[in-house]
Amino acid sequence: MSIKITGLTHVYNEKTPFEKKALDDINIEIEQGDFIGLIGHTGSGKSTLIQHLNGLLKPNSGNIEINNMDITSKEISLKSVRQKVGLVFQYPEHQLFEETIYKDIAFGPQNLGLSEEEIHRRVLESMELVGLDYEKVKDRSPFELSGGQKRRVAIAGVLAMKPEVLILDEPTAGLDPKGRDDILGQIQQLYEKNNMTIILVSHSMEDIARLVNKIIVMHRGKVALYGEPREIFKRVEELENFGLGVPQITYFMRALKNKIENIRDDIFTVDEA
Numbered sequence: 001m002s003i004k005i006t007g008l009t010h011v012y013n014e015k016t017p018f019e020k021k022a023l024d025d026i027n028i029e030i031e032q033g034d035f036i037g038l039i040g041h042t043g044s045g046k047s048t049l050i051q052h053l054n055g056l057l058k059p060n061s062g063n064i065e066i067n068n069m070d071i072t073s074k075e076i077s078l079k080s081v082r083q084k085v086g087l088v089f090q091y092p093e094h095q096l097f098e099e100t101i102y103k104d105i106a107f108g109p110q111n112l113g114l115s116e117e118e119i120h121r122r123v124l125e126s127m128e129l130v131g132l133d134y135e136k137v138k139d140r141s142p143f144e145l146s147g148g149q150k151r152r153v154a155i156a157g158v159l160a161m162k163p164e165v166l167i168l169d170e171p172t173a174g175l176d177p178k179g180r181d182d183i184l185g186q187i188q189q190l191y192e193k194n195n196m197t198i199i200l201v202s203h204s205m206e207d208i209a210r211l212v213n214k215i216i217v218m219h220r221g222k223v224a225l226y227g228e229p230r231e232i233f234k235r236v237e238e239l240e241n242f243g244l245g246v247p248q249i250t251y252f253m254r255a256l257k258n259k260i261e262n263i264r265d266d267i268f269t270v271d272e273a
């Protein structure tokens with residue numbers, strides 16, 4: 001599923017003393033099957049951007065087309081947008097509320113008015129996708145599980161909606177190293193097996209370096225850089241050579257580049273011009 005964002009601008013608290021332009025003329029195209037890493041400092045506009053992608057926020061100007069359908073138009077139902085674009089919030093386990101894991105995962109599909117049979121199939125499938133053992137955990141309370149397991153339940157709940165685009169906001173935040181590796185492995189498998197378009201918001205260079213094929217760097221509400229990791233590093237180097245780099249971005253990208261070189265030496269090499 002392709003996403004085309006044109007002239008997207010969002011202003012919080014417009015025409016008040018607290019006015020804040022959080023997104024400033026964003027223009028990007030994401031292709032079907034892209035695995036995008038969305039990075040940038042706190043306050044750069046990442047979460048404002050992803051909330052537009054599933055219709056939670058409306059832009060002040062600009063639009064977003066998903067497979068040529070303008071999801072910012074008034075005629076489009078939010079329900080249909082959220083079915084196409086699944087958003088896993090930060091600490092999604094805080095939103096678990098049902099008494100059993102089965103019920104929690106079934107909640108979204110139930111709201112779609114699907115048959116019990118289809119709901120059952122989706123719960124089974126999405127538990128498998130995130131590596132939860134159906135028979136072992138379906139009747140347990142989500143609150144009995146470990147942090148990493150709870151997070152899987154929450155992600156399964158989003159997958160049960162069968163979205164074509166999956167957005168994950170800091171999916172490894174607060175997990176121990178093992179929980180983190182497990183979740184990242186699951187996300188990678190999801191991507192490889194399902195040909196999904198995935199957008200991963202992360203502060204973690206490791207997460208980004210391991211997984212993505214394109215990177216969007218946000219800076220003060222704008223897309224500062226967008227492209228394949230190696231293109232971005234080249235661009236950062238050019239900017240640095242001309243003394244034009246934005247210091248925070250340059251610092252960030254250098255750290256990222258080091259990580260990627262360590263982790264994916266064998267996948268690609270970055271030209272050291």
Ligand code: ADP
Pocket residue numbers: 012013020021022040041042043044045046047048049
């Ligand atoms: P990030 O996800 O990169 O940390 P955000 O999208 O949360 O960035 O924030 C972008 C800017 O918008 C920041 O200056 C932030 O303070 C502001 N902002 C975010 N949410 C709100 C809100 N609900 N009301 C007012 N300002 C907000």
